[in-house]
Amino acid sequence: MPTDDDNDFLTGTVPDPDAEPTAAERAHARTFAELVDKTLAGRTPPAMSADDRALLEVATVIRAASGKVELPASTRRSVVEDALRQAVGGAGASTVIPISRGRARRWAPWAIAATTTLVAAAAVLLLLLRPAPRQATASLPTAWTSRPTDSLFGPIERDRAGDASTRIDTIFADRLDGYRDRQLARGGTP
């Protein structure tokens, strides 16, 4: 790029603000606009003058600051981490925690606390809602049960050893009482 007085607007005299732009200035502006467009399209020319590169950087920053450009998330994180690394006095990379891991560390205790609370609440609910153990009243009265008949007689005397007929009458009568009681208690259903 030529560096004559007309074109060297960085080092030359400052023109009057109300003065009409010269043809050279217009041409330079068009050339620079094309350069900016190429850069934004990702086709930055490999070679340019130092002045143009400085102007191009300024233009890029101004465009980004206007909110029209958004950096990719990875780039953004990288920029922030670089800034943090510098802020902590240039400590080694191992001491700087990446933002994503830092977020996880911040949320993990809360997540564990919430899960534990939920599990405890579920356990308490189970304890309260579980079916009650079967009651002792579920057992039958003795008179309704099939059982040894010894208590009806006591020891059988020798002279009554063959008196089974009388004893079967007693056994039958006793068990019939229990059977009838049970039937009546159940509403007559067998």
Added chain:
Amino acid sequence: MKYPLILLVMLITACSCNSPSEPPPTTRTAEPADAIDQNLMIALSKAKNFHHKAKVYMSDGNIADAIASVREILSLQFPPGAPEGEDVRNDARALLAKLLLGQGKPESIDEAMRVVQEGIAQSQRKSFFVANLYTVEGEIHEARAATLPAEQAKDEKHKAIEAYDTSNQIDTELQKQLMESK
């Protein structure tokens, strides 16, 4: 990695704390088989009728039919495990043995002994009816002793005493248990 692992352990622990099976019931509920049911009453009713039938035969001096009627009781079907069934059968055996003994024939005396000893062997528990069987066994030994010469009768008499002692022992034990349970 550390936090998910702790979380996993806590979840597993929580689940395992809540999953054990229900504790056993505080009181065992009565199963239908424990209750007096229709089958037991039918068996008892039949036994009662066979006994009365035998009594009628005996009153007529018809010992053979009385014996046959009492034998029917031994083949009655009681509910499995019903204590009444064992008691009724043992009582029928005692009567049957006495009827056989009353016939006075040596083969009847042997059969009487077999009836009694089978009853004792098949009994699942000690009862006044088992004690009664030992009493009848003693009577059978006495009856045998009466048919033997004095020297040979000693053994039978000794067995008779043993049988009576066993009967008394069972009665004493059961009576004590009954007194304690009251």
